[in-house]
Amino acid sequence: xxxxxxxxxxxxxxxxxxxxxxxxxxxxxxxxxxxxxxxxxxxxxxxxxxxxxxxxxxxxxxxxxxxxxxxxxxxxxxxxxxxxxxxxxxxxxxxxxxxxxxxxxxxxxxxxxxxxxxxxxxxxxxxxxxxxxxxxxxxxxxxxxxxxxxxxxxxxxxxxxxxxxxxxxxxxxxxxxxxxxxxxxxxxxxxxxxxxxxxxxxxxxxxxxxxxxxxxxxxxxxxxxxxxxxxxxxxxxxxxxxxxxxxxxxxxxxxxxxxxxxxxxxxxxxxxxxxxxxxxxxxxxxxxxxxxxxxxxxxxxxxxxxxxxxxxxxxxxxxxxxxxxxxxxxxxxxxxxxxxxxxxxxxx
Numbered sequence: 001x002x003x004x005x006x007x008x009x010x011x012x013x014x015x016x017x018x019x020x021x022x023x024x025x026x027x028x029x030x031x032x033x034x035x036x037x038x039x040x041x042x043x044x045x046x047x048x049x050x051x052x053x054x055x056x057x058x059x060x061x062x063x064x065x066x067x068x069x070x071x072x073x074x075x076x077x078x079x080x081x082x083x084x085x086x087x088x089x090x091x092x093x094x095x096x097x098x099x100x101x102x103x104x105x106x107x108x109x110x111x112x113x114x115x116x117x118x119x120x121x122x123x124x125x126x127x128x129x130x131x132x133x134x135x136x137x138x139x140x141x142x143x144x145x146x147x148x149x150x151x152x153x154x155x156x157x158x159x160x161x162x163x164x165x166x167x168x169x170x171x172x173x174x175x176x177x178x179x180x181x182x183x184x185x186x187x188x189x190x191x192x193x194x195x196x197x198x199x200x201x202x203x204x205x206x207x208x209x210x211x212x213x214x215x216x217x218x219x220x221x222x223x224x225x226x227x228x229x230x231x232x233x234x235x236x237x238x239x240x241x242x243x244x245x246x247x248x249x250x251x252x253x254x255x256x257x258x259x260x261x262x263x264x265x266x267x268x269x270x271x272x273x274x275x276x277x278x279x280x281x282x283x284x285x286x287x288x289x290x291x292x293x294x295x296x297x298x299x300x301x302x303x304x305x306x307x308x309x310x311x312x313x314x315x316x317x318x319x320x321x322x323x324x325x326x327x328x329x330x331x332x333x334x335x336x337x338x339x340x341x342x343x344x345x346x347x348x
Contacts, residue, residue: 006086007306013084014314015305017077020048021321024346030328031342036063039329052076063333064122070322071125075100077318079132081311088196092311095192097133100126102181104138105159112147113174147177159184179238186213186240201308204300208312210244211296214272215289217246221254222285225263232256245271287347294320324348 022030026046033039040058043049052073061069082093104126110116123138130138135157144150151167154160162180166172190213193205217239224230224238232255243251250270257263267273272292273280280288297313324345331341 006088007308007310010081010084010086010089011306011310014081014310017048017080018314018317020046021317022046022048022325027324027328027345028342030325031331031338031345033332036066036329036333037061039325039332040066043325049073063329066329067326068122068125070325072128074315074318074322075125075129078129078315081314082133085311089308089311091196092308094133095189095196096312096315097129098185098188100129101134101136101159102185104130104136105141105181106178108141108144108150109147109174109177112144112150183238183240186216186242190242197308200304204304204307204309205312206244208293208296208300208309210242212289212293213240213242214244214246215285215292216240217242217251218254218267218272219285219289221251222260222263225255225257226260290320290348320348 022043030039030042033042037058040053040056040061044053044056044058053069056069078093078097082090085093104123107123123142127138130136137153140153141150144153147167151160151163154163159181162184163177166176166180169176189209193202193209197205220239221235224235235255239251239255247270250266253266254263257266267280268277272288276288276292279291283291293316297309297316300307300309301313327348328341328345331344336344
């Protein structure tokens with residue numbers, strides 16, 4: 001795995017799909033539109049959305065329906081790639097797709113904590129995907145009215161253990177359950193990549209996920225200290241146990257910094273602070289995370305177009321596109337100035 005022969009076909013397929021993604025020029029044009037139906041009409045003229053939305057009446061849709069349609073394209077594109085992938089590539093795709101299962105589980109957890117009768121999100125976009133790419137029973141899960149019922153319905157599934165362990169704690173919060181799912185998934189990714197890949201594939205995926213986990217840890221430490229005053233011992237328990245460019249001792253000093261000024265002074269001396277000083281100065285940590293992960297994936301696939309990173313890169317950019325379009329639609333719906341709309345969109 002990881003040579004030109006095994007990736008030539010799927011790389012060609014992904015490049016063709018990538019060329020249809022909405023680019024920044026198109027986002028600038030969308031930001032100038034004045035109504036949500038105009039956005040749908042615009043997208044219907046693009047190669048990607050025109051093919052599947054040709055019979056859609058943009059004037060008969062409300063915002064929620066449009067968001068459902070956008071999310072569905074993520075799973076439609078995932079299925080296209082999956083059907084084109086070989087046996088080894090499908091193993092990574094199935095590992096990656098656990099993020100969609102966790103997204104649904106988090107929403108169901110939030111519903112139970114909020115005592116809602118219906119999910120906070122429309123689960124319709126996920127149904128087709130779950131039928132083909134998941135062992136989770138969406139109907140059984142959505143019928144669960146209590147945390148005990150939800151966790152019980154997961155018996156025999158890999159998510160049962162991390163959630164049942166949290167259930168044993170005294171007065172666990174929805175945040176605790178969500179973090180348990182995330183940490184389980186991140187650990188799975190970090191361990192399984194070494195079993196699935198070798199050489200260039202392993203190097204590029206290690207780089208992409210290493211950057212992701214380092215920056216997620218930085219964000220969590222910063223938020224914990226700045227907004228919630230969480231003590232260091234509790235912060236350590238919730239960090240992803242991965243060190244890529246962020247050294248273990250740096251994580252420790254950042255976590256135990258006595259003030260935010262000290263936190264940023266330490267951050268400036270890390271690999272990220274030294275190498276990306278200007279970008280970090282101009283952006284929040286959340287914005288820097290988006291910038292660096294996107295640029296890391298783009299550089300990887302540009303330099304090595306026939307490696308496993310092309311799978312991760314395309315799915316990341318597709319999800320990113322849907323997120324940006326959703327933000328644009330929301331801004332247009334509320335009459336935000338086009339320049340501000342574009343700035344909000346490009347920051348995400």
